[in-house]
Amino acid sequence: MAEIRIMRRVLASNDALASSQLEELDRNNVLSINIMSGPGSGKTSLIERTIEALGKKCRIYVIEGDIQSNLDAERVAAKGAPVTQINTQGACHLDGMMMASVFPQIDFPNVDLLLIENVGNLVCPAEFTLPAHYNVTIVSTAEGSDKPVKYPLMFTKSDAVIINKIDLLPYVNFDIGELILAVHKLKPEIPVIQISTKTRAGMDEWFAWIEEKLAV
Amino acid sequence: MAEIRIMRRVLASNDALASSQLEELDRNNVLSINIMSGPGSGKTSLIERTIEALGKKCRIYVIEGDIQSNLDAERVAAKGAPVTQINTQGACHLDGMMMASVFPQIDFPNVDLLLIENVGNLVCPAEFTLPAHYNVTIVSTAEGSDKPVKYPLMFTKSDAVIINKIDLLPYVNFDIGELILAVHKLKPEIPVIQISTKTRAGMDEWFAWIEEKLAV
Numbered sequence: 001m002a003e004i005r006i007m008r009r010v011l012a013s014n015d016a017l018a019s020s021q022l023e024e025l026d027r028n029n030v031l032s033i034n035i036m037s038g039p040g041s042g043k044t045s046l047i048e049r050t051i052e053a054l055g056k057k058c059r060i061y062v063i064e065g066d067i068q069s070n071l072d073a074e075r076v077a078a079k080g081a082p083v084t085q086i087n088t089q090g091a092c093h094l095d096g097m098m099m100a101s102v103f104p105q106i107d108f109p110n111v112d113l114l115l116i117e118n119v120g121n122l123v124c125p126a127e128f129t130l131p132a133h134y135n136v137t138i139v140s141t142a143e144g145s146d147k148p149v150k151y152p153l154m155f156t157k158s159d160a161v162i163i164n165k166i167d168l169l170p171y172v173n174f175d176i177g178e179l180i181l182a183v184h185k186l187k188p189e190i191p192v193i194q195i196s197t198k199t200r201a202g203m204d205e206w207f208a209w210i211e212e213k214l215a216v
Numbered sequence: 217m218a219e220i221r222i223m224r225r226v227l228a229s230n231d232a233l234a235s236s237q238l239e240e241l242d243r244n245n246v247l248s249i250n251i252m253s254g255p256g257s258g259k260t261s262l263i264e265r266t267i268e269a270l271g272k273k274c275r276i277y278v279i280e281g282d283i284q285s286n287l288d289a290e291r292v293a294a295k296g297a298p299v300t301q302i303n304t305q306g307a308c309h310l311d312g313m314m315m316a317s318v319f320p321q322i323d324f325p326n327v328d329l330l331l332i333e334n335v336g337n338l339v340c341p342a343e344f345t346l347p348a349h350y351n352v353t354i355v356s357t358a359e360g361s362d363k364p365v366k367y368p369l370m371f372t373k374s375d376a377v378i379i380n381k382i383d384l385l386p387y388v389n390f391d392i393g394e395l396i397l398a399v400h401k402l403k404p405e406i407p408v409i410q411i412s413t414k415t416r417a418g419m420d421e422w423f424a425w426i427e428e429k430l431a432v
Contacts, residue, residue, distance in 0.1 A: 039254040039338045039367065040359025067339065069365045090369065092308060092339035120366070122255045123283065123308035123337055142358030142381065142388075143256025149285045150336070151255065153306065165358065168387055172358075173414075198389075 014128055017096030021103060021131035028108035030061075031214050032116065034132035036154060038147075039120035041140040042164040044072045045197035046206070047115050051079040053207050058112035058214060063102060065094040065119045072117060092124035099131055113214060122151040134159040134213065141165045141174040148182035155183055160191045160209060167196040230344055233312030237319060237347030244324035246277075247430050248332065250348035252370060254363075255336035257356040258380040260288045261413035262422070263331050267295040269423050274328035274430060279318060281310040281335045288333060308340035315347055329430060338367040350375040350429065357381045357390040364398035371399055376407045376425060383412040 025032050035043050044064075051060055062083040064073045073085035084102045086094060094116065106114075116132060118125040126135075137158040139147050142165055148155045155161060161183050163176065180192050193209065195202035241248050251259045260280075267276055278299040280289045289301035300318045302310060310332065322330075332348060334341040342351075353374040355363050358381055364371045371377060377399050379392065396408050409425065411418035 038256065038336065039363055040356070066366050068368055069362075071362050071365060090339075090343075092337070119339070120254065121308070121337060121339055123306075123335070124340065127306075140256070140358060142356060142384065146285075146287050147255055149287060150282050152284055168358065168384065171384055171387055 011127070014096045017100060018129040018131045021096060021099055022133070024103065025108065025114065025131055025133075028111070030108050030111050030114050031210075032114040032130075032132045032134075033210070033213075034116045034118060034125075034130045034135045035138065036118045036122075036125045036135065036158075037120060037138035037140075038122045038143060041120070041138045041143065042197045043117045043120070043138060044075050046138065046162065046164070046195075047076055047117060048079050049197050049200065049203055050115065050207070050210065051076070051081045053203065054113070054210065055079070055081060057211075059110055060113045060115060061106060061111040063094075063099070063114065063116045065098070065117055067091070067119060088119055092119055092121050093128050094118050094125065094130055095128040096130065113210070122147065122154050126154040126157045136160045136162060138162045138164050139179065141168045141172050144173070145175045145179040145182070148179065148186055152186050155186045155190075158187070158190065160193060162206065163192060163194045164197055166194050166201060167199045227343070230312045233316060234345040234347045237312060237315055238349070240319065241324065241330065241347055241349075244327065246324050246327050246330050247426075248330040248346075248348045248350075249426070249429075250332045250334060250341075250346045250351045251354065252334045252338075252341045252351060252374075253336060253354035253356075254338045254359060257336070257354045257359065258413045259333045259336070259354060260291050262354065262378065262380070262411075263292055263333060264295050265413050265416065265419055266331065266423070266426065267292070267297045269419065270329070270426065271295070271297060273427075275326055276329045276331060277322060277327040279310075279315070279330065279332045281314070281333055283307070283335060304335055308335055308337050309344050310334050310341065310346055311344040312346065329426070338363065338370050342370040342373045352376045352378060354378045354380050355395065357384045357388050360389070361391045361395040361398070364395065364402055368402050371402045371406075374403070374406065376409060378422065379408060379410045380413055382410050382417060383415045
C-alpha cells in the first residue's frame with residue numbers, strides 16, 4: 001500500500017502548489033492555458049500560430065515541457081515570444097514543483113497570456129493539475145478518432161478539444177463525427193475546434209476562443 | 217526520498233518478474249515482441265497486418281494494453297488471433313504484474329509468437345521491462361522527425377524502429393533522414409523499417425524481420 005499512499009500525498013501537495021501559483025497569476029491578470037496531446041499532434045505549431053496572430057495584441061509567455069531537448073523552445077523563441085524550457089529528465093508530465101522552479105524568473109506583471117506546453121503524452125499530464133485556467137487537448141486526424149474512448153481522463157479534464165491536421169482528412173481514416181460524439185459523451189458541450197496549423201484552416205475559431213477568455 | 221526508494225523497488229521487482237516470465241516463454245519456444253508508440257501511430261494496424269501475413273505460418277497470440285476499452289482486442293480478434301485485453305485503469309504502461317494476471321490463461325505450448333501491444337505512450341512503457349525478446353517502437357510520419365531527440369529512452373530500449381504512414385509523406389513535414397540519424401545517434405545500427413500499414417508498402421521487410429527472429 002505504500003506506493004498508493006505516497007502517490008495520494010504527491011497529488012494533494014501538487015494540487016495545493018498549483019492552486020497557490022494560480023492565485024499569483026490571478027493577482028497579475030495573467031490568463032494561463034495548459035496545452036496537452038500525444039507526441040507530434042501539433043502543440044508547438046498551435047503556439048507558433050497563436051503568437052503570430054495574438055502576439056501584437058497581448059503579451060504572451062510560453063513554458064515548454066519536454067523530457068529532453070530545447071527544440072520546441074527554439075521554435076517559440078524564433079516567433080518572438082519569451083520562453084522557458086523545462087526538461088523533465090524522464091518524467092512524463094509537468095507538475096507544480098517544476099512550475100515552482102521557473103515561476104520566480106517570469107515577470108508576470110508584464111504578461112497577459114501564459115501558454116504551457118505539457119510533455120507529449122495522452123495519459124500522465126491529465127493527472128497533475130497545473131496553474132492553468134483552462135486545459136486544452138489536441139488530437140491529430142492521423143491518430144484515429146478512438147482516442148477519447150481509450151484515454152478518457154485527458155478529455156474529461158479538458159475545457160476545449162482541438163482536432164488538428166484537418167488538411168490530412170482525405171488521406172487518413174478519421175471520423176470527425178465519431179470523435180465529437182466520444183468527446184461529448186465524456187464531457188457534454190465542450191467546444192471541439194477543427195484546425196490545421198499547417199494550412200491555417202479554422203485557426204480563427206481558436207483565436208476567438210482565447211480572445212473571449214482574455215476579455216473575461 | 218521515500219518515493220524514489222519505492223520506485224526503485226517497484227522497478228527491480230518488475231524486472232525480476234519479467235525475467236521469470238521470459239523463462240516461461242523460452243521453455244515453450246515462444247518469441248515475444250513488445251510493440252510501443254505514442255497514441256495512434258499504428259500499433260494495432262501493424263498487428264492486424266502481421267496476423268494476415270504470418271497467421272497461417274505460425275500460431276500468434278496477442279496481449280492488448282489500453283487504459284480503457286476493448287476496441288483494439290476486437291480488431292485483433294476479427295483477424296482470427298486469440299487475444300487478451302488488459303485495461304490498466306489509468307496506468308500509463310503495461311508491467312510484469314499485469315502480465316502475471318493474464319499469463320496463466322494462455323496456452324503457451326500452442327503459441328509461437330506473442331505480440332504485446334503496450335499502452336499508447338512514448339514515455340512510461342520504456343521504463344517497465346516486459347517479458348519480451350524484442351522491443352519495437354513505431355513513429356508515424358504525421359508526428360514529426362524530432363521524436364528520438366525528445367523521447368530518447370524509448371528508442372534506446374528498442375531493437376527495431378518502424379516508421380509508419382509513409383503514404384502520408386507528401387502531405388507532412390517529415391524528414392526520414394533526420395529521424396534515422398537521430399535514432400542511430402542513440403542506438404547505432406538498429407534497423408529502421410519504413411512501412412505503411414494502410415497501403416502495405418514496406419510490410420515485407422517487417423515480416424522478414426519477424427521471420428528471422430522466429431527461425432533463430
